[in-house]
Amino acid sequence: MQAGFWNRFLVIPGLWLLALFALPVFLVLGLSFGNVDEFGVAVYGSPFDPAGLDNYKDAFDPVYVPSLIRSVTYALATTAICLAIGYPIAYYIARFGGRWKYVLIAALVMPFFVNYLVRTYAWVALLADDGLVNNAIVDLGLASDGIKMINTPFAVIGGLVYGYLIFMILPVFAALERMDPSVIEAGKDLYGSKLQTFLHVTLPQTKHGIMAGSVLVFLPTVGDFVSASLLGGPDTYMVGNLIQDQFFAANNWPFGAALTVIMMAFLLVWMIGYLRTVARDARAAV
Amino acid sequence: MKGEDQVDVFEQRLNRRQALQAGAGAALAAYGLSACGGSSSSSGEEVFVKPEIDGDLLIFNWAQYMDPAIKKSFAEEYGVEVNEVNFDNMEAMMIKIRQGGGPYDLIFPTGEYVERLRNEGLLASFDREQLKNAQEVDAFYDNPSYDPESKHTLPYTYYTTGICWRDDQVQGMTGSWNDLTNPDGEGRMFILDDFQEAIGQANLLNGFELNTEDPEEIEQSKETLLEQKEFARGFSTNSVQNLVAGSASIHQAWNGDVVNTRNQVDNPDVFRYETCKEGVPVGSDTMAIPNNARSPGTALMFIDWVLQPDNAARNVSWNGYPQPVAGAKETFQELVKTEPSIDVKLDDLDDQAMEYGFESQEGRELWNETFTEVKAA
Numbered sequence: 001m002q003a004g005f006w007n008r009f010l011v012i013p014g015l016w017l018l019a020l021f022a023l024p025v026f027l028v029l030g031l032s033f034g035n036v037d038e039f040g041v042a043v044y045g046s047p048f049d050p051a052g053l054d055n056y057k058d059a060f061d062p063v064y065v066p067s068l069i070r071s072v073t074y075a076l077a078t079t080a081i082c083l084a085i086g087y088p089i090a091y092y093i094a095r096f097g098g099r100w101k102y103v104l105i106a107a108l109v110m111p112f113f114v115n116y117l118v119r120t121y122a123w124v125a126l127l128a129d130d131g132l133v134n135n136a137i138v139d140l141g142l143a144s145d146g147i148k149m150i151n152t153p154f155a156v157i158g159g160l161v162y163g164y165l166i167f168m169i170l171p172v173f174a175a176l177e178r179m180d181p182s183v184i185e186a187g188k189d190l191y192g193s194k195l196q197t198f199l200h201v202t203l204p205q206t207k208h209g210i211m212a213g214s215v216l217v218f219l220p221t222v223g224d225f226v227s228a229s230l231l232g233g234p235d236t237y238m239v240g241n242l243i244q245d246q247f248f249a250a251n252n253w254p255f256g257a258a259l260t261v262i263m264m265a266f267l268l269v270w271m272i273g274y275l276r277t278v279a280r281d282a283r284a285a286v
Numbered sequence: 287m288k289g290e291d292q293v294d295v296f297e298q299r300l301n302r303r304q305a306l307q308a309g310a311g312a313a314l315a316a317y318g319l320s321a322c323g324g325s326s327s328s329s330g331e332e333v334f335v336k337p338e339i340d341g342d343l344l345i346f347n348w349a350q351y352m353d354p355a356i357k358k359s360f361a362e363e364y365g366v367e368v369n370e371v372n373f374d375n376m377e378a379m380m381i382k383i384r385q386g387g388g389p390y391d392l393i394f395p396t397g398e399y400v401e402r403l404r405n406e407g408l409l410a411s412f413d414r415e416q417l418k419n420a421q422e423v424d425a426f427y428d429n430p431s432y433d434p435e436s437k438h439t440l441p442y443t444y445y446t447t448g449i450c451w452r453d454d455q456v457q458g459m460t461g462s463w464n465d466l467t468n469p470d471g472e473g474r475m476f477i478l479d480d481f482q483e484a485i486g487q488a489n490l491l492n493g494f495e496l497n498t499e500d501p502e503e504i505e506q507s508k509e510t511l512l513e514q515k516e517f518a519r520g521f522s523t524n525s526v527q528n529l530v531a532g533s534a535s536i537h538q539a540w541n542g543d544v545v546n547t548r549n550q551v552d553n554p555d556v557f558r559y560e561t562c563k564e565g566v567p568v569g570s571d572t573m574a575i576p577n578n579a580r581s582p583g584t585a586l587m588f589i590d591w592v593l594q595p596d597n598a599a600r601n602v603s604w605n606g607y608p609q610p611v612a613g614a615k616e617t618f619q620e621l622v623k624t625e626p627s628i629d630v631k632l633d634d635l636d637d638q639a640m641e642y643g644f645e646s647q648e649g650r651e652l653w654n655e656t657f658t659e660v661k662a663a
Contacts, residue, residue: 038647039406041384130531234661251380251381
């Protein structure tokens with residue numbers, strides 16, 4: 001009786017998932033098999049239509065390969081940099097933050113209340129040729145003409161790192177928090193150097209935090225278009241930009257939808273790989 | 287054992303009735319979503335608008351295209367809020383309107399896009415005669431081809447497309463589209479992020495018709511664009527911003543942009559504009575009211591406000607574009623005296639061959655695909 005009553009509440013998350021996840025995915029799928037009519041309006045289709053798979057054929061045209069490779073490269077670089085910056089920050093806060101620990105985490109999260117787009121615009125102002133950073137460089141006499149920073153791949157990756165860093169810090173911080181500090185002492189008691197203790201005790205214990213952080217950074221970064229469109233140049237076009245342009249410039253929603261489906265499938269492979277590793281480790285831990 | 291009970295609750299499978307309940311909820315949600323989708327594509331009744339204040343105004347326009355003082359004075363005069371949202375290109379504007387975005391009260395489509403919006407029944411209509419300042423509009427804009435009965439639009443500005451550059455950084459400009467790849471501007475050159483302007487100048491450079499839809503010619507223009515891209519710093523329609531911020535030495539731009547840029551910098555003299563000998567694309571931007579506007583009456587009042595001679599004159603000296611209304615003409619001629627290159631005459635707009643447009647939807651798709659491929663390469 002009681003069980004039946006509580007089960008009814010599953011309708012709400014069920015609705016949520018169906019309306020905001022399953023249904024949109026089906027719409028995108030339907031669109032990806034469609035085409036554009038003579039007025040330029042997108043028409044839904046099915047994979048059994050004679051031209052139903054045309055968008056997918058187009059998507060594998062070699063002209064789009066560079067954008068895909070570029071996106072994955074940028075995403076991998078971003079993930080690596082986020083780890084290199086995020087891990088020490090999380091480590092420092094978790095180990096030495098003391099009573100300031102949660103204040104420090106809150107301070108890190110604070111900027112993320114501001115919209116990503118707005119924050120990226122701030123970087124445009126900072127990195128521009130006549131921007132604050134370049135003015136400082138010229139004033140300090142480091143380079144007479146300043147350095148061209150904006151509209152380069154470095155600016156794009158920098159924007160991505162800044163945008164997604166917190167998704168690395170938080171899971172790593174949580175993993176470090178969960179770890180029993182006495183195992184570090186145990187490592188030292190066994191005459192492990194600081195580095196050895198870190199490599200053989202701390203790092204393996206926080207492996208899942210690192211993996212979760214990497215997935216959380218990698219997945220949205222591959223599909224990001226904001227950083228490349230604001231901080232990038234002509235040679236930083238990512239898959240996200242390609243998809244966005246199909247919807248908001250080239251007016252080819254069906255092609256954009258097909259690209260989206262391919263991208264989701266591609267990311268799903270990574271996601272499944274991650275979930276399997278976690279599940280395997282969980283079984284091994286029992 | 288209470289704890290175990292709770293675990294059971296959540297692990298129990300949903301029975302058939304509960305599954306049906308969830309399904310019914312989903313169907314309801316789906317219905318709600320599709321209803322939202324339905325209301326946006328407004329191929330319903332065409333709204334007829336009267337000039338009367340009926341709410342706050344939301345303008346959808348290019349960035350830096352209207353003197354903020356015009357909006358401010360209107361807001362003060364009529365006690366309404368005037369807000370503005372910007373688009374980056376015509377296609378994006380069109381898509382937002384088609385989706386029912388905003389809903390925006392006032393948009394600024396080119397003639398070509400007026401025709402497309404009109405064909406889809408997305409524009410409200412009004413009677414020009416009811417506006418105080420509409421009779422000041424040049425007769426050139428009576429019953430234009432894109433608005434045969436003059437009931438959807440009034441003209442905002444007209445323009446040429448050319449090249450803006452800084453003569454303190456770039457030497458040896460020749461008045462040709464080849465100047466985009468002037469070596470002095472390498473890595474500091476921008477091409478307009480607009481598939482028509484980008485491909486159009488390449489067509490002209492190759493000696494083709496501006497609006498060619500011949501696949502071989504477009505292929506050749508694509509190669510031209512790819513070569514130019516090697517030289518470029520980016521594709522962008524925020525030309526004024528790029529010039530003012532100092533990121534651009536050479537920028538494909540519209541004629542008013544040089545005036546607008548000069549108005550915002552300490553070294554106005556270094557900014558120059560030229561039209562190109564291979565061909566000068568021209569066009570008109572209009573003011574129109576989407577059919578789903580929330581405050582169409584206020585929008586129409588605002589159109590009248592923009593056409594009012596003093597306001598028009600002030601706007602021209604701010605954004606640098608000619609407006610085909612009394613008051614604005616004299617102001618523009620003053621600007622032309624200091625910068626002859628920005629001049630454009632209404633007669634120039636008679637040449638349909640120099641205005642963007644497509645014969646077929648296939649042509650439009652070919653151009654779009656080509657530009658996508660250039661950007662993705």
